[in-house]
Amino acid sequence: MASCETMAAEALAQVVKDAVDSNAELLDRIQGEIWTHPELKFEEQRAHDLLTEELRRVGFAITPSFVLPTAFKAEFISTKGSGTGPTVCFVAEYDALPELGHACGHNLIAEAGFGAALALKQALEVSNTLSGRVICMGTPAEEGGAGKALMMKGGAFSDIDVVLMVHPSAVNDIAPPFLAVGKVRVRFLGKASHAAGYPWAGVNALDAAVSAYSSISVLRQQMKPSWKIHGVITKGGTAANVIPDDTELYYYYRAPDNGELEQVRRRMEACFQGAALATGCAVDMDWQGGYEALLTNTILAETFRGHAEELGASFSERQKSSRMVFMASSDIGHVSQRIPTIQPTFEICCAPNHSKEFASAAGSVEAQGPTLIMTKALALTGLDILSNPDLLSEVVKHFRERTGNSP
Template identity: 40%
Template sequence: MSSPQLPYERVRDEVARRAGLLWEVASALHADPEPAFGEHRAAALLTDELERAGFAVERGVAGLPTAFAARSGQGRPAVALLMEYDALPGLGHACGHNLIAAAGLGAALVADAVLAGTGGSVLAVGTPAEEGGGGKALEVAAGVFDDVDAALMFHPGVYDWVRAPLTAQEQYRVGFRGRAAHPTGSPTEGVDALAALIELFNVLSSLGRRLPQGSHVQGIITHGGTATNIVPEYAEGRFGLRALTTGALDDLAARLRTAAEGVASATGTAVEVERATVRYEHFRDSGVLSGRFAGHLDRAGITLTPPVPGVYLGSSDIGNVSGRVPAIHPFVAIMDDSGSDHTPEFAAAAASERGRRVLTAVVEALACTAVDVLRDADLRTRAWEGHRAGAGAP
């Protein structure tokens, strides 16, 4: 079945018309970084632009003051353009979220302008707190993506990769409770909670040698006692868990709990194990949509390749969205691969001339892909078939 003729030339014209505005938005966000769940000025800037273009804006979605969903059109098919805009404390936009926000905004405005009145809907979703707060995960749980056919975004990086190798992750708090005593005056009366916590680290170190590829546990002691002449009655650690898939993460969390309970039984302590963060699922790429985006971006002279096997770039709450709807999350380089994000150098690159060129190219590719989703029923069918078939490791 052949695809209908799609208005890519008009997309290009609309992007060119808005290029200056979108760079102003990216620059304003870059100059005024706000941390996770505190992105009030960023959310206001983005929603004002969407309202000015005629989108119906709902603020505070999913109970999050800095989240929003802006819709133009009605019903299905529906495509969501995602925006991240939280910054890193002390580093500003060292993950390039100012570019992600401007790209999502621009693609939504352009797709709406090109397809206005032709059916379906464009949804611009503001997703706060990607850097640890899990805004997208909370929005997924609140149903924000329940009536969406595709979720599209990009991420600036140091590689040009067609898909994101993003793993699953979550953090746990483990607290051991024993009994305080003087270590010399009444040593047999004490039950050392810190010793139990240290033993858990030893057990996890041994366990780590038997974990599958991509799974690991990294822990720190967050409370180890109050004085050297008191047997600690309480000790607490925080453990970060990562795994290639969400299922493997569940298995790893079960192993952590089993180890903690075993240590508690052996040491005579009581233990509490509880999740301390929102869980980020692994990213499931929609190959058909990522391929379509890559083809559009190639016209701008940026060629995307598959990620290097065995290289993983952390975790993101886009994984939770990709478990609900077909989704894309390509990486497009704004600096060479000798650098890294979460650095001052990357923050500078997010406001550089190269960053500006990438923004314009990505807005066009995202908008063209959004138009494809809304106009091409065969593409939507193939994307949903791939999604329902599931995806393994990133």
């Protein structure tokens, strides 16, 4: 016979699932509004206002423009039971891509974060014993703006025990390899001259750019599969009969951690220096900060997996290996290196992220089924954290072992 404690836990879990189901129409409307009106990084005022208005309406205390103008914090506190408890933070993203709109499905991330926070809030309201704090954190500018890193620097993630979010993709992956990423803008300076009349008087900056681009391409053959370099020539000259004296390239480079990222950086720098030496150009390299790698908390991830698979999702290695792996980078990496975090990906279609096809899928009716499953799994994971102190202790222990830090 099940114990009273087990029955109570099962009842609260059912409250969570019922809350998501009963608010499915609201969640669909919210994501649809965000999908229909895509906004670029740091410009997400409409999404900010929509989400804060709806979260306030369902009983959350709202801090609008939290650290950043289009960020927010929605908070609900329950002081039943012991009067204190853990803080569970669900992340909402809502920025879009230039020209492509929501081709990374951030409208669905907003839906899942909103829905999970609402469902866990309702469970806390029903319980006579659970205490804790539920936060829905609105985080702008994931697409190249490092919004979460800026928010963390401003103290937005202080006093939070766990951070939970999901990301739509073409594959279900409980611990996706979101890489550390850096950026570099490289400028070659030469000397202009008439390309036919006096070519010997010029120093060709385009030759330097092409040489650098070719060297990077050759370098890829010797790189680890987990190292990524991709870039463009952003400035190559203005007229065919003028030797270019000023050219520019822009690169992203990625690796599984900061140590390997530095190895990639040094090898790229050698390519740029070599191109300058070979052509007689001067070179200026502007190495820019990027995103840290995602550190998935295994204890949290396995807890989430259990709920998601019970609800019908599959995170098997076979399923993952048969489809493309979503190997990208995200500013959630900054958070994960400092607070126990998960960001599983979930399949909504077979097209790659950042494509027109994926944008269409993110706004489709078909995306709602898997999104609601992930929303429930997020909320149930949060419920476990609030109701099981031993689980939170395991999560923190695992985090300390991986990082050497205390969250």
